Amino acid sequence: MERTLILLKPDALQRNLLGQIIGRFERKGLKIIGLKMIKLNEELLTEHYAHHQGKPFFKDLVKFMKSSPVVAMALEGVEAVEAVRLICGPTLGRKADAGSIRGDFSMSQQHNIIHASDSPKTAEKEIWRFFNSNEIFDYQKFDMPLVYTDEELKI
16 A cells, blocks of 8 residues: 655645545545645745746745645545645645635645645655654554455555
């Protein structure tokens, strides 16, 4: 099973969208293995968004992400990274298809409701950036045989 990280950004919290967004991942059949609300600091944001340092929007991005708590989620499933990114939609909300999270709730490039890991390798780094080992749970989810075939569960 593959793991991925989701951050529900300050706009998702402020606009009361948390339940609707989390519900989409649950209905898809992804397994929540970690979930918490946290207040991000400059150091953590600088590490997380290091690939954007030096870009004109970097300071505004950090300011936005510090403006209120975020909800961090670790999810697990077959090809979870790709499935989650499809549910989220493209970064620019106004270009995202209706039915995706950003397509339904966002018009912005930066205030776009959600962050999702872009690869399995990145996901592992990001999960451990936001969660301690005692905050990630391994448990049997009883609906797995209804979500996946036996062959998929062996992946």
